[in-house]
Amino acid sequence: MKRKRNLLLFGLAATFVLAACTAPAVGPIEQSGEAESDPVRGELAPASPSASAVESPEPSIPTPTQRDFRIITLLPRDAIPAIDDPEYYNTQEADEEYDPEEQVLGIFFDGQARAYSVAKLSRHEIVNDTVGGRAIAVTW
Amino acid sequence: MYSRIIDGKEYTFGVSGKLIMNVLVMYDRQTGSLWSQLLGEAVYGPLSGSKLEFLPAWQTTWADWKKRHPDTLALVKGYRGSIDPYAGYYASNDPGVIGETISDDRLYVKEFVIGVEHENEPVAYPFSVLNDQPVVNDVIGDLPILVVFNADTGDGVVFEREVDGQVLDFKLVSDFTLRDAQTSSTWDGRTGEATAGPLASQQLQRVKSTRSFWFGWKDFYPETRIYGVDP
Numbered sequence: 001m002k003r004k005r006n007l008l009l010f011g012l013a014a015t016f017v018l019a020a021c022t023a024p025a026v027g028p029i030e031q032s033g034e035a036e037s038d039p040v041r042g043e044l045a046p047a048s049p050s051a052s053a054v055e056s057p058e059p060s061i062p063t064p065t066q067r068d069f070r071i072i073t074l075l076p077r078d079a080i081p082a083i084d085d086p087e088y089y090n091t092q093e094a095d096e097e098y099d100p101e102e103q104v105l106g107i108f109f110d111g112q113a114r115a116y117s118v119a120k121l122s123r124h125e126i127v128n129d130t131v132g133g134r135a136i137a138v139t140w
Numbered sequence: 141m142y143s144r145i146i147d148g149k150e151y152t153f154g155v156s157g158k159l160i161m162n163v164l165v166m167y168d169r170q171t172g173s174l175w176s177q178l179l180g181e182a183v184y185g186p187l188s189g190s191k192l193e194f195l196p197a198w199q200t201t202w203a204d205w206k207k208r209h210p211d212t213l214a215l216v217k218g219y220r221g222s223i224d225p226y227a228g229y230y231a232s233n234d235p236g237v238i239g240e241t242i243s244d245d246r247l248y249v250k251e252f253v254i255g256v257e258h259e260n261e262p263v264a265y266p267f268s269v270l271n272d273q274p275v276v277n278d279v280i281g282d283l284p285i286l287v288v289f290n291a292d293t294g295d296g297v298v299f300e301r302e303v304d305g306q307v308l309d310f311k312l313v314s315d316f317t318l319r320d321a322q323t324s325s326t327w328d329g330r331t332g333e334a335t336a337g338p339l340a341s342q343q344l345q346r347v348k349s350t351r352s353f354w355f356g357w358k359d360f361y362p363e364t365r366i367y368g369v370d371p
Contacts, residue, residue, distance in 0.1 A: 069183060071165060071174065072238055075157030082154045087216040091206055094214035099221065100203035103293075104214070107141060107197045113209035115202065120217045125164055127215070128144065128152045135144035136195060137153050139164065139177050 082126035088114065109134050142180055142192035161359040162236030178350060178360055194348040198330065200293040208330075235355035242362050246369055247354040254296035255350045255357045255364070258283050262361035264354065265289075269368030270296065275312045275329065277301065278367060285347055286310050288318070288329040296351060299332045299344035 089097070094115070098104070103118040110132030121127070121140035129136055144151050151168040153175070158165040164177040173185030180192040198205070205212060235249045247253070253264040258280040265276060270289035278285050286301040286308075301308045308320040316329040325337025332344030350357070358364055 069160055069176075071158050071160055071184065073158050074237065075155075077157050077167065078154050079157050080155040082152075083215075084152060088213035089216055090213060091210065094202070097217045097220050098202040098214060100201065102202045103199060104202050104205050105141070105197050105199055106205045106209070106212070107195070108209060109195075113205075113212035115205050115209075115212050115214040117202075117215055117217050118199070120215060125155045126153050126166060134195070135150050137142045137144050137166075137192075138197070139141060139153075139166065 080123070080125055082128060083124045084128045086127050086129050105138060105140070107131060107136070107138070109136075141195045141197045143195055146187070146190055146192065159236075159238060161241055162238050162356055163360070178352070178356075180348075196297075196346040198295055198297065199351065200290065200295045204293060235353070240355050241359040244358045244362065246366055247358075249353070249355040251354045252294065252351060253354050253357050253366075254287060254289070254298065255352055255361070256280060256285065256287075256298050256347060257361060258285075258347070262357075262364040263367055264357050264361075264364050265296070265367045266354070266369065267294065273368065275310055275318060276367065277309050283347075286344065287349075288316070290316070290330070294351070295330075296349065297330060297332070298347040298349040300347055301344065303339060303342050303344065 098115075098117060104115040105118060105121065106113065106115050108114075112132040114129075114131055116127060116138050118140065121138065125140050127138040129138065144153070149170075151170050153166040153168055156165045156167040156174055158174065160176050160178075160183065165183075166175040166177060167173065167185075168175065168182075168187065171186045173182045173187035173190075175182045175192065180194055182188050182190045202214070230250070233250060240249070247264075247266055247268075252267040254267075254270065255262065255264050257263075259282075261281045263278070263280050265278075265287050267289075270276070270287065271291050274289040274291060276287040276289075278287065284301045284307045286299045287296060288299070289296045301310065306322060308322050310318045310320050310327065310329075312329070313319050313326065317335075318327040318329045319325070319337075320327065320339070323338045325334045325339035325342075327334050327344070332346060334340050334342045
């Protein structure tokens with residue numbers, strides 16, 4: 001399996017979606033003014049009580065045992081439209097639009113195979129579908 | 141990818157416009173609960189705490205997928221070409237929109253990893269390690285697992301490597317064909333199915349894995365082990 005350097009630079013993070021990048025009105029680092037801070041602390045490890053006699057006055061900088069589940073609002077709901085009634089091509093039709101090297105997410109249930117262009121998924125992030133009798137959410 | 145059935149009921153999901161540590165937060169239209177895509181779990185709302193059932197998928201090229209599944213259908217795109225709106229972002233050093241939560245430079249911030257978490261034990265398998273070692277036999281907690289990596293497409297799949305109570309050790313034979321040391325059966329490394337030998341037609345169980353940037357994985361799993369990097 002030979003290595004393609006390009007892929008490592010222009011490849012894709014399957015579960016990473018950055019909502020801001022595709023909305024023209026919102027820059028990539030802009031956060032909505034109504035950012036909610038709903039801290040839901042991950043209970044990953046019990047906090048060990050400090051034995052230090054000196055109280056640190058600093059606000060919490062996340063330690064390795066804390067995870068920050070703050071929910072940051074970047075865009076209004078559905079600003080990025082999920083796909084609810086996906087339409088499909090057969091392979092001949094798809095070849096008109098899909099490049100051979102194009103990244104796809106592939107699924108296979110009960111003899112039914114579907115491919116989802118990752119570039120297309122980036123614009124919608126979620127496809128609600130039913131394949132082989134299974135109700136699925138293809139997420140990117 | 142996830143099942144949309146939770147406790148026997150079907151749900152549909154939309155994009156909430158929110159992020160948790162740079163990862164998509166979905167909402168379900170039936171209750172408005174918020175779901176972390178990475179965790180596959182509802183973190184807010186009436187269904188908070190509910191988990192989504194992980195379903196296996198593969199990430200590969202269109203040509204490869206067509207070869208493996210000549211009858212496949214493909215999502216309508218509506219345009220030619222594969223310009224990904226995030227292409228510039230992937231190539232940049234930016235750790236997401238919000239930036240990192242914690243700093244951990246065991247790996248370069250935008251390096252890709254295959255992440256696996258089992259019973260609160262997270263492990264990251266960096267692409268840089270998998271490029272040289274595309275078949276990994278590892279153990280996470282009490283679970284013996286197998287990672288099979290395709291350097292051409294960046295597709296990584298993870299399986300349990302215990303079959304009928306027997307733990308198997310796999311070696312790469314050629315392309316995506318593996319052989320186990322215990323029975324010398326041959327296996328398709330992408331589907332996890334034994335194709336010949338005493339275990340022919342046995343199927344390895346797929347384990348949930350996530351392909352992500354290092355910065356994202358370690359923000360969710362700060363205590364993660366890194367295969368091939370940590371001593």
